[in-house]
Amino acid sequence: MIRAIKGTRDLLPPDTAVWNRVEAVAREVFRTYSYHEIRTPILEETQLFARGVGKETDIVSKEMYTFDDRDGTSVTLRPEATASVIRAYIEHRLDQKPGVQKLYYIGPMFRRERPQKGRYRQFFQIGAEAIGSDSPFIDAEVIEMVVEILTRAGLEGFTLLINSVGDANCRPAYVEKLRSALRSVASRLCEDCQRRVETNPLRVLDCKVPEDQIVIDQLPSILDNLCGVCLPHFETVQAHLRERGIPFEIKSRLVRGLDYYMRTTFEVVHGNLGAQNSVLGGGRYDGLAESLGSSVPAPGIGFSIGEDRLVMTVGQSTGDVPDIFLAPLGETALLHAGGLARDLRRRGVSVEVAANAKLKRAMELANKLGARYALILGDDEIAAGQYSLKNMQSGDQRRVTRDELFSTIGS
Ligand SMILES: [Zn+2]
Ligand SMILES: [Zn+2]
Structure with a gap:
């Protein structure tokens, strides 16, 4: 008997009714925030992800489905969609269109992770990108939209975490400060973290190894090291969220390891999902377009919801019955x-x-x-x-x- 490949699965009725409902909710919310759908290819040139996601990340170094096409081009099943959206934005000169480009996508992504509950090698993301503005208003609007989607999809009891990771002006000094603090405690950290001290100290902050947590909690906080542009930007995002009645917690350890991520980062966690409890992650990436070859700056912010985990959390369906x-x-x-x-x-x-x-x-x-x-x-x-x-x-x-x-x- 031929079975589905390890880490992939068939979505069957009546479960597909929940998937369709979640996606219909997302599409409806996107519509009211003036987001429009973009569909990019599932297959892209490997170098797009090497540059857009980062060679040093686990995703690119260990988890991608990469193979040589018959003409020798290295191609990869997309492990995420942001790099593809930005590539399309550059390729089609969407910067010349009026206003902020607000794009959303729904579809499968591929990462060769160790399969576990709620984690699949083919998994689905619902995500969006707002490209062309660095205004904190957009950050708050994107976060509000995310909360709206999750709430209307039926997710209850989730927590919104936000942070600022600074920018090219203030982050390098913080990273150095972090690195020197880490060098003195490195021996008490896990093997991966010991390596990260030199390669990418920020990644230590989101290490999930329990024994490391007490050490990590003592490290200097990025929030004490933001510059005179990043700090008011972050404060304005918070003011907008408060004004709109959106509860959040500040988590200074919430970082992204890649250079082009800057200022606002956010995540939504849910207790039912265990240690790997994130339902979605997002953030601002003002330098990404340039690193993918854009001649014009294209500051952007986006997020992706793990649809498999969201569906798992919002529960079962009896499915659709004939009238x-x-x-x-x-x-x-x-x-x-x-x-x-x-x-x-x-x-x-x-x-x-x-x-x-x-x-x-x-x-x-x-x-x-x-x-x-x-x-x-x-x-x-x-x-x-x-x-x-x-x-x-x-x-x-x-x-x-x-x-x-x-x-x-x-x-
Ligand atoms: Zn660690
Ligand atoms: Zn700054």
């Missing part, structure tokens, strides 16, 4: 049922037809499918212009004309 189940008795009735089903469907009614079942089996099936109504069509009924309509919940059965049927079901 009506047609049970024709015989071939002539089946011919008639085909046309009737079409007319009902055109009115938005979901219809299932028992194409080749005896009445008893058909009614059993209607019951198992959870149909709201069953309609029995015999030759006599059709000749008389009347059908037997059964309410599957109450068990009531009555004779209805075609018009009565439409007014009962099709409204």
Whole structure:
């Protein structure tokens, strides 16, 4: 038997109904914030992610699905979408379009991580990017939009964490301060962190190893080291969030290891997800477009929601049930049922037809499918212009004309 590849999975009904609902909620929220959908290829040149995500990251160094195309080009299944969106922004000169470019995406990403609960090698993200403004107003709007999506999707009890990671002006000095503080405590940290002290000290701050936490908590905070531009920017973001009644916590350890991330970073965590409890992460990346070859600055901010984890958290679905189940008795009735089903469907009614079942089996099936109504069509009924309509919940059965049927079901 051939099975799905390790770390991938089939999404089946009734679960797909939850996925569709979450995505419909997201699309509706995006619409009201004037975000428009972008669909980029799943396959990109490998160098896009090497430059846009960073060679030093675990994602690029260990987790990407990379292979040589037949012409020798190294290509990669996208491990995230921001680099692709920015590539498209540059390639299509979206900077020349009026206003801030607000783009959203929904789709699969690929990372060869160790499979665990809620983590898959093909996973889905709902994300957005606002490109072309460095205003703290945009930061607050993006964060508000995220909170709106999660709330309307039915997520309860989540916590919004925010931070500022400074910019090219103030961060290098902080990183040096952090590095020298780390050198004196490095022996008490995990192996990865000992390496990070030299390669990327900021990454120590989001180490998840429990024994490291007490040491990390004592390290200098970026928030005490922000410059005269970054500090008011962060304070303005907070003022906007407060004004809009959005609760948040400041977590100075919330950083991104890549140089082009700057100022606002944010994350939403949820208790039900355990140690790896993040539902989404986001932040400002004002230097990313330039590092991907843009000739014009394109300050941006974005986020991505882990859709697998969000769906897992907002719970189960009973799925969609047929509004009506047609049970024709015989071939002539089946011919008639085909046309009737079409007319009902055109009115938005979901219809299932028992194409080749005896009445008893058909009614059993209607019951198992959870149909709201069953309609029995015999030759006599059709000749008389009347059908037997059964309410599957109450068990009531009555004779209805075609018009009565439409007014009962099709409204
Ligand atoms: Zn560590
Ligand atoms: Zn700064």
